Amino acid sequence: MALSCHSALKEIKGSTDFTFALAGNPNVGKSSIFNRLTGMGVVTANYPGKTVELNLATTNFKDQRIGIIDLPGSYALGAVSEDQWVARRAIFDCKPDVAIMILDATNLARNLYMLIQFIDLGIPIVAALNLIDEAEKRNILIDSGELSRILGIPIVKTIATTGSGLDELIQQAVDTAKNKTGISYSLHYGDDIETNIKKLEEILMPYNFGINPRALSIMLLENDSEFIELVGKHENGKSIIEEANKISREIEELHREKTPLRIARERHGLAGSIASQVQGDVKPIASDKIWAYTTSPLTGIPLLIGVLAIIFSFLFYGGNWLSTFFSNQWATYVSPVINDAIHYVFGSGIIGKILIWGFDAGILAALAVGIPYVLTFYFMLAFLEDSGYLNSVAFLTDRLMHKFGLHGRAIIPLVAGAGCNVPAIIGTRVLTTMRERTIASTLITLIPCSARTAVILGAVSLFVGWKPAVAIYLIIFALVFVVGAGLNKIMPGKSTGLVMEMFPFRMPMMSNILKKTWYRFKDFVFVAFPIVLVGSMVLGGLYESGYLWKLASPLSPIVEGWLGLPAVAGLTLIFAVLRKELALQLLVTLAVVMYGGGAKDLLLFMTPAQLFVYALVNTIYIPCVATIAVLGRELGWKRAFGIMAFTITLAILIGGIASRIIGYYHLL
Known part of the structure; x- marks a missing residue:
């Protein structure tokens, strides 16, 4: 739920005994602390004209109702980027009783910069010395009492992942809020x-x-x-x-x-x-050595290639096995029951046939695509995030990103785009200029999200082979490079420098990974399933009534003439604007209805070359409606429509060229 920022701040301020603002850079566990303090009931708010969100919630602590404002993670309180501007604006507008600054105990000097800015503002402050467990592993022994004396603020040692120290942190904040009239700071510059x-x-x-x-x-x-x-x-x-x-x-x-x-x-x-x-001297530990290996080009690039290979292999072998297993089990045990039940209740007429399209072929398509490919990818993405590896990839790719007019920090939303384009585009808010956000968002729309990966693996690798599937990824990566370099030359301006913390490697907690995976996958379950069900029945109605072929015929010059695909396949590409994996699910539905529930139906329906071109076009062209909506909100509709038109043109052009090259050289 989103509220306008001013009304949300006024509401939370007026309904609580105290209001605290959580501040800190993006990698110090601030979100974990916010989630542990507040749990459910979180609302978001945006300042007018700004896309960076504030998270707002209330919690009860010792019979007192406390409002928590989770400020955007940033490295300073300037007005350079939207996250900094919104964080600062919220402080001035809401005037929280206390600002709770989350510090990284493993990198204290870097984190104190923004804390000093808060002290300059003269507002009450309590600091959480977080990641204290990681600091102790490095033999970084911080004298929190001396730090408190120098800064003139309470310091509490915390561990966000376990919740250690959070009760004391809130108690200190409450005490500070009650006695804020006596606050004075003695920090001075030269x-x-x-x-x-x-x-x-x-x-x-x-x-x-x-x-x-x-x-x-x-x-x-x-x-x-x-x-x-x-x-x-x-x-x-x-x-x-x-x-x-x-x-x-x-x-x-x-x-x-x-x-x-x-x-x-x-x-x-x-x-x-x-x-x-x-603090004492820093003692290097194993995670520091891992960081050095993953960020050095000599060792980091081979490691990155290896990680990508593991991900693809896991999806290829595991996903293909699960997809085939679901299809076979469904055809053997579930499909006959559904068919008999629908025929018994609705008969074998057109209504019964349309319902079979939805409840038999449609649900099968959703399961055979969603669980093997979407769910497994989200699990691996959560593991990489929680391990800290994505941050080292940002450092490793900084030089490459500059060729696109970006910096290394942009790699995180680009990698996240492989899961879902929507949160990835929202994630471009960490970039400081509209130029950078436009370039990054355009490239994200070309990154194969989990839905498009499901189409590539479920249509190409499963029925044609893993080499053609890899070829599609190579084509897409080449397009990303060419488009990024081109936009960097065309668009005026230049990229900013990389400012990011060295987030320590750690063994991910399985409970957190499972929560993240389910949080992302539940959108597929609750949103995609109904769309697939309804889409399959609509397609079934068009098929059974004969209108499917009439609607497909206007697409013939482009779909059949240029791309070399069956015209009806082009119709499923249009449906896929709702959700990209819907293209494959509807294609599977067509095949199941026409040829039965076996695992090799798509090869009866289309040739290997056609499946390759089909998946390639689906990967490149216009993103799903959810992505279009967030592009409009984040970049403005003029830029959003420009990206849409560009990707459609690019998909048709590349698809047609690929079709002719494959046909001329008999590659598939």
Whole structure:
């Protein structure tokens, strides 16, 4: 459920005793802590014109009702990207009683940067020193008491995966919220920077801009456009901004670098100094060595190829075996019962035949595609995510991503696109510019999602062989490279640098993997099954009434003439806009009805070459309606329609060329 951000924040603020905001970078277990604190009943909210979501929930703690705002994971509180802007905006608009900063105990200095920004804002803060178990493995012994003294805030050691320390964390937040009037911070930058901040602070003191004068001083010196605009609207705003610019020039002359860069450097230096005072030396452990192996091109690329080979082999052998098993068992034991029951109740007329299309052939198609390929892929994706391997892939592929006008962090939504394009496109919010998000989203629509993988494996590898199936993937990867490089040259601008934590490798917890797998697969169960059922009956009605061939005939020039496919197969491609795996499921349904329930029906219905072209076209062309909808929401409908038109044209062009090459050289 989504609410407008302002109404959602107002609602949660007004219905709770205290409101806490969870902040931190994307890889410190913030989401795990949020889920453990809140459980069910989570709502999402968007700021007008922004696509990055806030997660909002309430929880009860010792007879007190507490609202939790899960801010977008980010590395700073600037206004560079949407995640940073939304996190900062939520803090200013909601004014939470306490900000709970989640820190990575294995990389303290890097995490202290944003905590210092929160301290600059002057709001009450409690910090969770998370991943403390991983830090101890590295012999990183952090003196949390000394860290608390230096920062002037409570520090609680936590382990998000087990829930350790969370009760104490919330208790500290409640205590801080009750006593926030006595909060004062003593962190300072270098003397000259502090002198200039105080100089501007004194100028701002008589005015009320709804923000701490020190925080506003720093924002103005950092040349923050949002706050320059805010001050500029004041009657004395012009003179204040002129004074800020004058002070900024003095800092630049002294340090010979831009003031925003100097302040950032001071903040990084302060974070490093604090970290060195409270922690011991780092002891490398096995996961660090694994990280080094997976991120070095010499060893990382062969490992990545090996991982992809394992995934494909697992899907090919395991998926094909499961698909054949389901088909055979269904044809032997289930299909006769369903057919007899429908004939008994509805007779053998057109209604009975249409119902058989849905409840026999349709359900068989859904099971024979969904469980062997979709479910197994989601399981493997969850394993790779929880192990931390996807983050090392981001570092490994950073140089390659720059050829597409992206950076290594973009590889995570691209890999996620192999599961489902919808959350992958939403995941492009981690990219800082619309240019990067447009390029990444276009490439994601070309990545074979689990539904399209089901078509490739269920139609090509099962009936034609694994080599043609691999060939389709190679063609798609080549297209992704060409399209990415082309968009990078055509679209103005350039990619930003990679900023990401070194997330430690760890053995995934099977319970978390199973939860993630089911969370993703339940969409297939509850959404895809009804669509397959209804789609199969609609197709059955068209088939039994004879209209199927009439509707297919207008497609003949392109489908038969150019692609070399049966016209009716082209009709299933149109149906597949609802869900991509529906193309294969309806094709299987047609084959089952026409030729019976054996495992080799598709080869009776289409030639190996036609199955190859069919799967290739289905993989490339326009994504499903859910992907189209999220493209429109994330990028705007102009860009969404442009991507749709491009992929349709590309699919028809590549499909026709492939058909002619296969026919000319007799490849299949």
